[in-house]
Amino acid sequence: MEALSVFPAFIHTPAQPSVHTGKPAAKDEARDARIWETAQDFEAQFVSTLFQSMYEGVGEDDPFSGGPGETMFRSMLVDQYGRQMAQSGGIGIADAVYREMLQMQEVQK
Template sequence: MTAPLLPPSAAPDGTPRAPAGKTPEAQRAAAQAFEAQALGALLQPMFEGLGAGNAFGGGAGEAQWQSMLVTEYGKVIARAGGIGLADAVLREMLKMQEG
């Protein structure tokens, strides 16, 4: 005997689940990821003037990994509370969901 097939939105006991991306945790994570991306884009120009000859320049290795470093800076800032962008994005997501 095989178990009945349940829709992906149902738990094994048959109770309905929130669709993926609709849980408050998933929405918060999406808003925080957006803030991290925006912060990374805002931080990128800060590193553009650094070259290999400057005191803080690291040559080809730095140029290769710099974008990843800036992305991580954005993620860390967003996780630490950011600049409030994630909260604003989350509020707008909830408004759109209600309407």
């Protein structure tokens, strides 16, 4: 029986290998890799922006805060959360952006 993870699905843990290999998955062989990567980057940026606004309400003056280091590196952590979430399936924005980019490319031909 597989153990359940208490971590959100977008956080990489040793029991859960990273999904993204830089190439399309076997079921996504028909996808254009460059367009798909760009669509995932867009979704990652969008999700990072959502997470950044979530952290704006978190105080930094409590006894268990990370101090100046937390403030300095929080944006990088939030960016990685967004990237990992987008690579793990995300919230569906990458699929829509991918389809739009393909349509734009067909119109230009």
